[in-house]
Amino acid sequence: MGRAKFGMRGIWVRRLLLWLFVILVAAPAALLLLYRFVPPPGTPEMIVSLIQGKGAHYSWSDDIPGILGKSVIGSEDQNFCRHHGFDWKSIDQAMAAHEKNPTRQLRGASTISQQTARTLFLVPVRSWVRKGMEAYLTVLLETLWPKKRILEAYLNLVDWGHGNFGAEAAARAYFHTSAANLTRNQAARLAAVLPDPDKWNAARPGPYVAERSAALIGRAYEVTRDGLDFCVK
Numbered sequence: 001m002g003r004a005k006f007g008m009r010g011i012w013v014r015r016l017l018l019w020l021f022v023i024l025v026a027a028p029a030a031l032l033l034l035y036r037f038v039p040p041p042g043t044p045e046m047i048v049s050l051i052q053g054k055g056a057h058y059s060w061s062d063d064i065p066g067i068l069g070k071s072v073i074g075s076e077d078q079n080f081c082r083h084h085g086f087d088w089k090s091i092d093q094a095m096a097a098h099e100k101n102p103t104r105q106l107r108g109a110s111t112i113s114q115q116t117a118r119t120l121f122l123v124p125v126r127s128w129v130r131k132g133m134e135a136y137l138t139v140l141l142e143t144l145w146p147k148k149r150i151l152e153a154y155l156n157l158v159d160w161g162h163g164n165f166g167a168e169a170a171a172r173a174y175f176h177t178s179a180a181n182l183t184r185n186q187a188a189r190l191a192a193v194l195p196d197p198d199k200w201n202a203a204r205p206g207p208y209v210a211e212r213s214a215a216l217i218g219r220a221y222e223v224t225r226d227g228l229d230f231c232v233k
Helices: 002-035 044-051 066-076 088-100 112-121 128-144 147-157 166-175 184-193 207-225
Strands: none
Touching: 002 112, 002 128, 066 112, 066 147, 066 184, 066 207, 112 128, 112 147, 147 166, 166 184, 184 207
């Protein structure tokens, strides 16, 4: 009887390990290989947005202008082409700033690769488990995708506020145009509101967004001048 119980327990352990392998390794890797060539049909964040009643407007675009990518690199991740998923310098700076002022919220240091990984697979709930999964998925993403595809997916999937996901939906909602026809100023505004897209308005920017947009036009120029986008050309 004891041996039978031990045998059954062993079978369940093996099954559990198999399912964990499928869920954590095989399925994400298979989806990433597929999404490297095929636009994702949606993301967990879009499902959450639908449940919350915000809607989920999303349409993949293959014609996103380079100026939007430059603006986002200048705003979100200037070392995008140089790191392998994690910007350790920015992480160290964020930790040092937090140690100096522990009462302030820890400044984010997520790269475009990290944000793309969590957008593709994870729900927007803060937890250490989610951060661990995000780190693992980022390594997988950087291994299986070229940088150009990572940036393309980010621009097509990121939450631009009010139920608009990706550059195409954001361009149509805020500027009544397609992503392909975004101007330099419009691209800078979209990049400017990314840290809090539900609060800030790209269509009718307040003083802060207007000032930040002007600064990002300069950063986009620096991205071109310094070749910070060499990996996506």
